[in-house]
Amino acid sequence: MKAYTGGEKVVMSNEAVLLECWRELTPEAQERVVKFAQSLKLQTESTFVPQTPLGDKLWRIRQRALTKGMQLLTEEELEQELADRRGTYGEP
DSSP states (O other): OEEEETTEEEEOOHHHHHHHHHHHSOHHHHHHHHHHHHHHHHHHSOOOOOSSHHHHHHHHHHHHHHHTTOOOOOHHHHHHHHHHHHTOTTOO
């Protein structure tokens, strides 16, 4: 991508252009950009095909949550959550 600064033509990577634009956005606009980028990522992820009606329902719920900006737990966070719910926190 080419950008113009002070009459000079400067070649910038898409990442650099995006970062430059990002810095000029309001926090609200930045949040909209993040949600949009997440929705694009979802569209380009590998195509998972649920094998059961329940799997399909859960997959659609997951996709909606991610589109709305919900962050998924990491494997460690999930293990911690399960331990907390079971009351086994800190046990081997």
